[in-house]
Amino acid sequence: MEKTLAIIKPDAMQAGNAFAILELITNHGFKIVRLAEKQLTAYQAEEFYAEHKGRPFLPELVTFMTSGPVVVVVLEKDNAILGWRDLMGATDPAQAHEGTVRKLFGTSKGNNATHGSDSQASAAREIAFFFDRA
Numbered sequence: 001m002e003k004t005l006a007i008i009k010p011d012a013m014q015a016g017n018a019f020a021i022l023e024l025i026t027n028h029g030f031k032i033v034r035l036a037e038k039q040l041t042a043y044q045a046e047e048f049y050a051e052h053k054g055r056p057f058l059p060e061l062v063t064f065m066t067s068g069p070v071v072v073v074v075l076e077k078d079n080a081i082l083g084w085r086d087l088m089g090a091t092d093p094a095q096a097h098e099g100t101v102r103k104l105f106g107t108s109k110g111n112n113a114t115h116g117s118d119s120q121a122s123a124a125r126e127i128a129f130f131f132d133r134a
Helices: 008-014 018-027 042-048 058-065 079-089 099-104 122-129
Strands: 001-009 031-038 069-077 114-116
Touching: 001 018, 001 079, 001 122, 008 018, 008 031, 008 058, 008 069, 018 031, 018 069, 018 079, 018 099, 031 122, 042 058, 042 122, 069 079, 069 122, 079 114, 079 122, 099 114
Parallel strands: none
Antiparallel strands: 001 069, 001 114, 031 069
């Protein structure tokens, strides 16, 4: 079984869509292994998105990710990383397939409701970031 990290972003939280997204996740065969609601600080958001350091969109991303609470979730299932990325849909909700999380709950490329790990290495790092720290 593979694990991946999902984040329900502030836009989806503010719109009241967290439970609907979690239901969609479990209806697609994912097991929720860990779940926590967090309020990210600017430092945490910058650290989490460190691979984007120096890119012009990072300040806006940090502001967005700290604008309200998020729900971080460890998901488990066979091929969880690819499965969650497929269920999320394209980054731009306008290009996402019908029935995907971003098509259903995202409103723009920036406000796209969810995050998902893109590889086994990033899944391990991201899960540890939220759940394995003292």
